[in-house]
Amino acid sequence: MTPSRARRAVLGDVRFLIGIVLVIASVAGVWLLVSSSRQTAPVLQATRTVVPGEAIDSGDFQVVDVGLGALADSYLAPQDLEPGSIAVRTLTKGELVPASAVGDASRVRTTTVVVTSTAIPAGVQAGTAVELWHAPLGEDGRTFDEPRVLVADAVVATVAEAEGMLSQSSTDVELVIDRADVADVLAAISGGSAISVIPSGAGS
Incomplete structure (x- = not known):
């Protein structure tokens, strides 16, 4: 056998062995994937x-x-x-x-407050992400200023009662809010603001 033919034979054997290794690795990978997917x-x-x-x-x-x-x-x-x-x-x-x-x-940086909202949309329940809006009482004590966002990211803990979409009756809602927002919420309540709970994104 000439040297060139010997080299070609050796290269052929090496490529054959590499091919076998790749096939084995592929089969093993599929088996491991299927096996892991069946494990719970x-x-x-x-x-x-x-x-x-x-x-x-x-x-x-x-x-x-x-x-x-x-x-x-x-x-x-x-x-x-x-x-x-x-x-x-x-x-x-x-x-x-x-x-x-x-x-x-x-790790808790939140607390709960109870607000009385004049309008609770249907579907608002425990776990609903909401915005808290308020309309400050006007200087005349009878009218209200334009509504604005008081807390942008609150979560409903409980709803005392819900009588349908945009019910006119007042509803007590317990909200989870950041402790940093507590002072503003209490000030709005004590100042006589009209407060509304709105599902996140509905007021934009």
Whole structure:
């Protein structure tokens, strides 16, 4: 066998071996992908809507087995829920609970206030993101100035009553707001402002 033919034979063998390695790697990758997709992990799922700052415990969740693959560590497992935990953002009913959505009380920068709104649109309920608008009482004590946004990002905790779209009766609404907004809200209430709760985006 001439040297050139020997080199071609060696190169052919190397390419053949590389081809086999690539096929094996491809098959192994597909097998691992299919295998991981079939694996499930127990995570917590909210059984009710939970608002920011609200204390939570195991009674607020159910355990479900879900195939999350590499994302499993991003969600809260039953054993990860510690006593004294609170929600740091709204958790809607049926939502799988991200680990980042639960923390301890030291992370809470919100509180709740109760306002009396003259108009509650239908569909506003616990967990709804809303804007708080107010119309300051005029100098004559009988009329109101033009409405303006008081709190741009509040969350409804509870609604005392809802009698349909744009009901004329007053409704007490408990809102979750940033502590920095508390003074302005209390000042508006004590100053006699007409207050309205509007779903976020509806007033723009």
